[in-house]
Amino acid sequence: MRKALTMGACLAVLCFFLLGAGSLQAGSAPGQSQTLIAGPYTIDVTLSQNPPFTDQPFEITVAPHGSNMALSGLVVAEPGLGTDATNLQTTLTPSTTTRGAVSGWLHIPVRGSWQLVFHLDGPLGQSSANLAVTVGAPGAMPVWLAWSIAMIPLLFIAWWVYWQRLYRSRLLREKEQLAETVS
């Protein structure tokens, strides 16, 4: 029983640190503004978390640089080379915190390189701009350790099948004894 409790406690601690590491790193970086050229528009892009962190929602704010042009559009997050994921998108809506700006929220599920593509619409027509970001993730666990943890239940199944064979013999014996008693 002590062994089982120790093993359970180790797994719980491991899960806690894996999840905890993500939130600690995610909260570490403040937003930083970058200026991009999107055709006729010059825009200031601010990410509420830079670099973004996997599965942590972050806000993208787009403000026209040195003008009051009303912009709309959407942001598409495209996985870069070597990042196994699909495109994600968010619609830009008027920001509640920055006057004249538009914003949207994204949560990116996989670490690695991503391109944020801004599709903008305004009085000067449609245009787009790209911003490369590298999404962070918790530190990688060694593959051998991951498989070792994941295989623990298979050991249980192997033991279970063996124990059930013995249990079946016991049940059949009990039934035969009962039959003899009745007859």
Place this chain on the structure above:
Amino acid sequence: MARPEVYGIRDVSPGVQEEPRRDLGERRLRRISAWFMLFFLFQGQLGATWDREWHAYVGRDWFWTLPHILIYSCVTGAGLIALGVVLGDTVRYRRGRVGVDASSTVPVFGLFHAPLGYIVTGFGALLALIAAPLDNYWHQLYGIDIALWAPFHMMGVTGAFIGTLGMVYIFASEAAIDRQQQRSGRRFLGITALEWGALMSLAGLLNFTLIGFLQFPLVSVGVLRIPTYLLPAIAVGMLCLVASVRLVARPGAATITLVLLFVYTLATELFVPWAIRTAVELQGLLYRIPGRVPFFRWSDALLPLAFLVSALIVDGVAWRRWRQGKKLHGRIGGAWLLGLIITVPAMIFTCCVINWNLNVAQSFLDGPGSVIPLDMKLFAALLAVPVVLLVGICGAIWGADFGDIWRLNSR
């Protein structure tokens, strides 16, 4: 006719006035919990299929996708029920309540006393819950397409498999208690409600295997790539078919399990493509391949056909024994031979159904337009067939063992 089973002084006679139960509270607790858990099983399996298709058509955009919510709410629900019954029965055992004794519970760690099925199901749910954040972590590191053969996917799948197996124990032990107390209850097709629950759980186990088996890896032998989906499909298929007949001790049980499986696959196939289309539309998501939209496919709904001939053979053998008045469970020799016989049609038909479903023949080719010589195909067959037959034999032997346990175990 078959010999009546020996359980006590008088035979089970439908229609005879039964004495009121002294253990009514305990029976109600376990049985109501069991039917709720069966509902969660259906929900989880629907979520699992939906998740598989979501990966294929939409992509895993974050952890809290609709199919994941369906899966993990089911795991949580089933886990909490199992925990509740284990703790409740431990207290009731210590208080000496009627129906909670050594004959209907097993001790765990010297601390808990609970029905075996609830312990097994609870353990499975716990494993699946532990695997969830670890699996999400693995996806964050390595992407959305790591599929089944990632460590924590395997851990979650193993947990779900153990949980479903536990469900069979729960229903079967209650049915065994009824038999021991000589309570016949209402029957449909000669099978009690609790036995129907056990067969539904077995069909769920087989359905769970079908959900995942297309994700199994390909073994590369030179330029050949041999799919390994047959191994889990045959092992669990043979286990479920043989166990069905032994559990219920009636011919026809294997085919009934297959019909229940067909109801699952048909309902799932009716629901999942529609659910994906609706969710994509409502959430404003993009399909992974523009224009590739899911739709109802008979080839998915009819997957259980792969086991039809095997089920009929199992039932045919059982029916012959039944007519001769021989028992259908217990010490019966030749489980391995039955396994060998029923694996042959299952192997052939599984390949045909899967070929229709996915055109797996393409996966034997190294690339588009490659030509594999006949001698190499024969080599692949010689390599694969004995392994599949062996796995089928093992599945049938395990089916016989577990079927007997489910028939007799009241703990």
